[in-house]
Amino acid sequence: MSSGNLAADRHVVFERDRILLTLDPAVYGLSAIQKAGYRLAKRCTLLVSATGAREIHLSLLLPAQVDEQVARGVLLEFLRELGDQQLREQVREETKGIRELVLAHAFSNTDLVSRE
Amino acid sequence: MNALKPAFSDRSAFAPSEGYRLLPFRFNRIGDRYIATNDVGEYVFLAPSELTDLVNYRLAPTLPVYRELQSRHFILEDTSRVAVDLLALKYRSRVSRVAEFTALHMFVVTLRCDHSCHYCQVSRQTEDRANFDMSREHAEQAVRMVFRSPARRLKIEFQGGEPLLNFDLIRHIVEYATLLNRDERRDLAFVIASNLSRLTDEILDFCREHRVALSTSLDGPQDLHDKQRPLRGGSSHAAALGGIERARRTLGNDAVSALMTTTPDAIERVDEIIEEYARTGFHSIFLRALSPYGFAARSLVRRYDTDDWVAFYKRGLRRVLEMNRAGFRMREEYTAILLQKIFSPTGTGYIDLQSPAGIGIAGIVYNYDGSVYASDEGRMLAEMGETQFMLGHLDKNSYEEMMTGEQLLAPLDATVLESAPRCSDCAFMPYCGADPVFHQATMGDWLGHKAFSSFCAKQTAVLEHLFELLETDPGARETMLGWI
Numbered sequence: 001m002s003s004g005n006l007a008a009d010r011h012v013v014f015e016r017d018r019i020l021l022t023l024d025p026a027v028y029g030l031s032a033i034q035k036a037g038y039r040l041a042k043r044c045t046l047l048v049s050a051t052g053a054r055e056i057h058l059s060l061l062l063p064a065q066v067d068e069q070v071a072r073g074v075l076l077e078f079l080r081e082l083g084d085q086q087l088r089e090q091v092r093e094e095t096k097g098i099r100e101l102v103l104a105h106a107f108s109n110t111d112l113v114s115r116e
Numbered sequence: 117m118n119a120l121k122p123a124f125s126d127r128s129a130f131a132p133s134e135g136y137r138l139l140p141f142r143f144n145r146i147g148d149r150y151i152a153t154n155d156v157g158e159y160v161f162l163a164p165s166e167l168t169d170l171v172n173y174r175l176a177p178t179l180p181v182y183r184e185l186q187s188r189h190f191i192l193e194d195t196s197r198v199a200v201d202l203l204a205l206k207y208r209s210r211v212s213r214v215a216e217f218t219a220l221h222m223f224v225v226t227l228r229c230d231h232s233c234h235y236c237q238v239s240r241q242t243e244d245r246a247n248f249d250m251s252r253e254h255a256e257q258a259v260r261m262v263f264r265s266p267a268r269r270l271k272i273e274f275q276g277g278e279p280l281l282n283f284d285l286i287r288h289i290v291e292y293a294t295l296l297n298r299d300e301r302r303d304l305a306f307v308i309a310s311n312l313s314r315l316t317d318e319i320l321d322f323c324r325e326h327r328v329a330l331s332t333s334l335d336g337p338q339d340l341h342d343k344q345r346p347l348r349g350g351s352s353h354a355a356a357l358g359g360i361e362r363a364r365r366t367l368g369n370d371a372v373s374a375l376m377t378t379t380p381d382a383i384e385r386v387d388e389i390i391e392e393y394a395r396t397g398f399h400s401i402f403l404r405a406l407s408p409y410g411f412a413a414r415s416l417v418r419r420y421d422t423d424d425w426v427a428f429y430k431r432g433l434r435r436v437l438e439m440n441r442a443g444f445r446m447r448e449e450y451t452a453i454l455l456q457k458i459f460s461p462t463g464t465g466y467i468d469l470q471s472p473a474g475i476g477i478a479g480i481v482y483n484y485d486g487s488v489y490a491s492d493e494g495r496m497l498a499e500m501g502e503t504q505f506m507l508g509h510l511d512k513n514s515y516e517e518m519m520t521g522e523q524l525l526a527p528l529d530a531t532v533l534e535s536a537p538r539c540s541d542c543a544f545m546p547y548c549g550a551d552p553v554f555h556q557a558t559m560g561d562w563l564g565h566k567a568f569s570s571f572c573a574k575q576t577a578v579l580e581h582l583f584e585l586l587e588t589d590p591g592a593r594e595t596m597l598g599w600i
Contacts, residue, residue: 038537041567084145087171088541095140098192098200102140102155105204106211 012075014068019044019060019075025051032085033058039081044074135173136191139203143167144543146580156206157458157546158188161587209461210546214472218265219465220479222273222492223258223289225250226282227484231311231352233345235377235406235416237499239277241348249282250484257510258482259293264515269303273331275492277484280314290326307331312359313347320366330363332356334374334396336382336389344379357396364397374398378405378428380419386432394444402449403432405574408557409496422570426577433581440595452599454582457547459600467491469549471533476507476524486510490524493553505553527552527562538566544579 013020023033030051037046037060045061060078062071143152143162150167153159162170162181169175170191175182185191189203227248229239240248262270272293274286290306297304306328323330334356335341341353356374363372376382376389386403393401405425406416432448439446456464467474475490482488487509489495494505505527507518518524531550533539539548554571555564566572585592 035538035541039567041565080145084143085541087168088143090171091138091141095138098137099140099155102200102204102207105200106208 014071016065017062019062019071021058021060021075021078023056023058025053025056028056028082028086029089030056032082032089035085035088036078036082039085040074040078043077136175136177136186136193138171139189139192141190142541142543142545146583151543151583152190153543153546154189155546156189156203156210156461157463158190159458159543159583160184160188160190161583206461210463213462213465213470214477216267216269217477218480219267219269220271220273220467221258221262221265222275222479222481223250223255223279224275224277224481224484224495225255225279225285225289227277228281229277229311230281230313231278231345231347235344235379237409237496245282248277248484250285250482251486252285252288254482254486254510255285255289256292257486258488259289259296261482261488261510261515262293263296263300263302264519267302269305271305271307274306274308274310275481276309278311278314279308280310280312280319283314283319287322290322290328294326305329310359311345311347311352311356312363313350313352313355315359315362317366320363323363323371324366330359330367330372332360332372332374333376334360334393334398335376335379336385337392340381340385340389343381344377360396369397373400375402376404378403378420378425379416383420383424383428386428387435390432390435390439390446394439394446399445400447400449400452401432401436403429404450407493407496408554409493409500422573422577426574426581429578430581433585437592437595441591447599450578451582451596454547454579455596455600458582459597466549468551468554469547471531471545471548471550472528473531473550473552475505475527475553476519477528480507482510488513488518490527491553493557497553497557502556504556530562531555536563536566538572544576547579548575 011022030048033048033056034046040046044063047059047061048056049059050057060074062074066074139154141152141154143150148164150162150164151159152162152167160181166175166179166181170185175185175191182191186193189199189206192199224238226245227238227240228242228245229236230241231239232241233239242248259272262272272289274289276282279286286308293304293306306326307330308323308328309331312330312332322328333345335344338351338353341356342351345352347355360372360374374393382389390401429450433451436446436448453464453466453469457469465474465478467478470478475494479491480488481490481492481495483495487495487498488507489498490505490507497504498506504523507513507521507523513521531552533545533548533550536550539545539550542548551571552562555569556562558570559565559568564571582596585596
């Protein structure tokens with residue numbers, strides 16, 4: 001399979017039935033990666049093969065041997081989803097405290113048990 | 117001696133910060149924009165740059181979207197308690213429905229039926245009353261269980277088979293429940309879900325006297341309806357229309373409603389189906405997908421996919437909106453339910469769109485044989501041998517055993533959207549629901565993998581379409597908001 005610009009990057013390798021991807025863990029968290037893989041499960045299966053302090057190695061297993069255009073489409077979709085998931089992680093982390101505060105406040109005056 | 121460590125943060129940690137703080141929200145991509153929603157159901161559309169600016173605290177307070185985000189509880193400018201109080205109050209209103217369980221009680225008074233509908237898995241064409249009718253003892257036990265529910269509003273719905281084949285028992289249940297309600301003082305309503313082929317003046321008089329509503333099936337024009345709903349020795353369509361007309365004369369127009377089911381034969385005929393509803397005097401229609409319960413229904417479901425149903429729904433909604441533009445009042449019920457989830461502070465009680473799931477706590481089924489199920493679909497699954505949604509039996513189990521047992525709590529606990537993979541991140545979560553029975557039937561487990569779930573695909577497609585209409589079509593928006 002020919003490579004194109006994405007594959008020219010040393011972090012991306014296209015193979016016949018998979019895409020190999022290397023990411024920087026300082027940029028992308030494992031949770032965001034796994035959630036992106038879950039969302040795209042219909043198009044590819046995510047395999048996290050190694051995680052280290054400097055690199056995370058991923059394989060996106062494709063359902064069958066596909067042409068370059070399809071594989072590139074899967075990769076772009078995965079990367080876009082990964083960006084969204086990373087942003088979601090950021091929102092979740094930064095709003096965790098206030099979410100708990102709101103929930104605690106919402107239920108602070110309720111009583112589900114009737115006292116007769 | 118070591119100095120004691122403070123247990124709480126210093127006051128300075130709670131001092132107002134400059135700029136704004138983020139409040140919890142979720143977002144989805146729709147085309148080239150994002151929709152952001154929060155736990156109280158508010159939504160805002162954002163350009164990609166606006167979303168990243170928002171999360172990175174770069175959003176300028178002078179932008180119109182800034183004020184929108186602030187008024188809809190996505191950002192907080194200071195640490196005053198007012199904004200948090202308001203958000204907490206809205207959240208509590210939104211989930212208050214959970215404490216008001218169980219509102220809908222379905223009584224399967226008989227399994228006998230004079231129809232042989234292709235998509236039905238539960239009816240029996242038999243005269244065997246002994247084996248397929250509910251007993252008076254079970255009926256009374258079930259009515260007593262109805263009043264154990266904390267819900268202030270209670271609805272008893274009679275189902276079958278064809279429930280009018282056991283009208284004597286319906287009469288008894290209505291009278292017994294009415295008697296118990298003199299002390300209970302609940303807001304009690306009755307509805308009979310019937311094909312109306314056995315409707316008599318005596319039944320109508322009783323319905324009028326006890327304010328019992330009727331719900332029937334109307335699948336579309338005569339050829340389509342009669343093909344899908346064969347009636348021995350006659351036309352089901354003619355029987356339904358005759359019954360609707362008589363019921364309207366006796367009970368009033370609003371006391372009769374109708375439901376349709378989308379089969380492969382119906383999938384290309386949505387305009388005709390809607391026009392049939394309008395022709396026969398209905399001002400609402402519920403475009404319902406076929407439920408995948410039972411072998412026959414599963415084989416029918418396989419003949420069209422989610423995309424086909426979504427196209428059917430979109431075409432149907434367009435026709436409904438056209439009718440409104442032309443001056444004929446018509447409402448699509450599934451859309452109305454979703455709009456209520458989006459815009460109403462308390463959401464809706466529609467069983468399939470609840471989190472925790474609606475099984476058992478939004479509705480419950482008392483089967484003809486005394487068994488109790490967490491949902492109507494649960495009893496249909498049981499007809500195929502999957503009895504996991506059976507909560508117990510009126511003869512053997514107490515209310516407490518059925519409502520607090522693992523049979524109910526385990527699927528509720530396992531499928532709460534707030535902790536479900538993908539759902540917990542989805543912007544549509546506040547408008548969606550957990551459906552463990554559907555996912556059990558289609559994917560073999562309560563939760564399902566949402567990337568492969570036709571429930572998720574359908575909800576996502578419908579909600580994206582609705583938001584598109586709300587944002588881009590002022591006429592459609594005005595009409596649809598009138599349905600809430």
